[in-house]
Amino acid sequence: MKASLRQSMSWLHTWSGLLFGWLLFTMFVTGTAAYFNEEITRWMQPELKGRAAPEQAVEGALRYLERTAPDAKSWFISPPGRRTQTTNVFWQPADDGGEKRRRRRDTSAQLDSEGSKVEARDTRGGFFLYRFHFDLHYMPVIWARYLVGLAAMFMLVAIVSGVITHKKIFADFFMLRFGKGQRSWLDAHNVTAVLALPFHLMITYTGLVTLATLYMPWGIAATYQSSDSFFEARFPSREEVERLDRPAPLAPIAPMMAAARTAWNGAPVGSIRIANPGDASARISLTRASEASIASRGETLEFNGVTGAPITPVSAGLGGAALTESTMIGLHAGRYAHIGLRWLYFLSGLGGIAMVGTGLVLWTVKRRQKLPDPMRPHLGFRIVEKLNVATVAGFPASLAGYFLANRLLPLRMEGRADWEVHAMFMLWAAFAAWAVLRTARRGWIEILGAGALLFAAVPIVNLMTTERGIVHSLIHGDLLFIGFDAAMLICAALFALAARKAARKRAEPKQRARPAPAAKREAVA
């Protein structure tokens, strides 16, 4: 018997969604949180306040670099932008590629407007969540990116097959019925998927594009001699400049920044690269901030580092393909988005989390009633069920542990930033172990409950350990801290609600299996 298109798509949707569902769930959670990565970082460094003008901050950073790394091959400066307070610098030491790979910490610094190292706790902040989204953790970055790419590919398959499977996509557009068991889970899955469908499609496709040259290197291989020559052609300002070994001071940078602003219709400078600083061959390139337009890779202007004269660009802007790529990456990362649109990104991301979460739960709900003995499910069912509890309840709950660790670990602790991350994964591992040991029902209730307590604890611990507790932020109108505390309380409330639902629902008498025709219809839907 030949299956209909819809049936085969339903099968494809079920299994492609399940296989990478758990990984996709963690990617959705961290990716959604990462839309506020700068804000999370600022919350995680409560010592830092105030903001400097970019010109002043860059001049301060140059003084720091002249003191700290006068012989470096190049300096990189990221001045404070719309959403950040500090200046980040790093440099490439002259003896690069030496015997031992340096730790990033030895060649980078976080500076205040005067160019002094900031006195703030060591943390990876929101940047960790951003990186986990595509680099994961505890594994080589390159494996992680292949894994993440594979997951994104399956996601794309799941979206397309899901749309084909969902035969009542218009008729059921507004349908969300609670208290009806499997039907409710399916409604919730459909509504979160369809409502934010443009976002889901965009985010999955553009996500693949961000690492397209890794996943599909053949285009480059066919056209360019080597991947190096591709990158040189694509990013001409990254080319190395021959050192003249004649010392010369750098030209003042403020006029260059002003010129760049004018050239970009007022858009700010996002990053500065200074090649061969202190040498007569010095070159300064300014790159437009990625927040200034949707296309993420900003234009770059180059200046002679000693005379300050602009250098005519080798290529005139981006070609069509490169501009498309740049725009897609920009759409994905949303760095251009102002606060309102940023919240819309965040809400659509929550829709994605809910879509993947309900999809994973639906797999078990659908099959539970058909089990020969629901009290003793087979191994595959139990694995999916435990993974669901550990991931859908446990992973977001462990994020609260990350924030708590930021407040509770000793400020001067060795390797503090890493331990915040370890703390989060230790908590997640504990949740996973708990999920394995308990029955699924108890696991859901207890881990969701624990998540509610942990999220509720974040504002309280913040109040006790910093000077920027909720009272202070309400009096001083510290919107960032008010917003963060509120977000934590909302998360706590959602977890508590979910825990209560889980506790209530299964306590009710088990629903009888539906009559066969209805069950069959829904297996297809």
Add this chain to the structure above:
Amino acid sequence: MIGILSAATAWLGFACLCLAMDRHQRDILGRRLSDSASRRLRLTGFAAIALGLATAIAALGWGYGAVLWFGLLTLGAAPIIALLSAWSSRAKR
């Protein structure tokens, strides 16, 4: 500001589209509307949503305006679904 306007049109548009459907007419009004009324509601709904797109693009440009509009569609439809869900579960009781 434009965002609020565009969100309002999206919300209004989805409200009309929802009311144009037989099933939801029964849930909300307790009776069916005439076919011509449903058709008018459907047209109004699509017009409101299109108006939101036009406003967003006119104010913010093709790129930013279009992206914002997609986000606002999601935001606009969500409360309709929540309201309808609450409404129909109350009606059943």
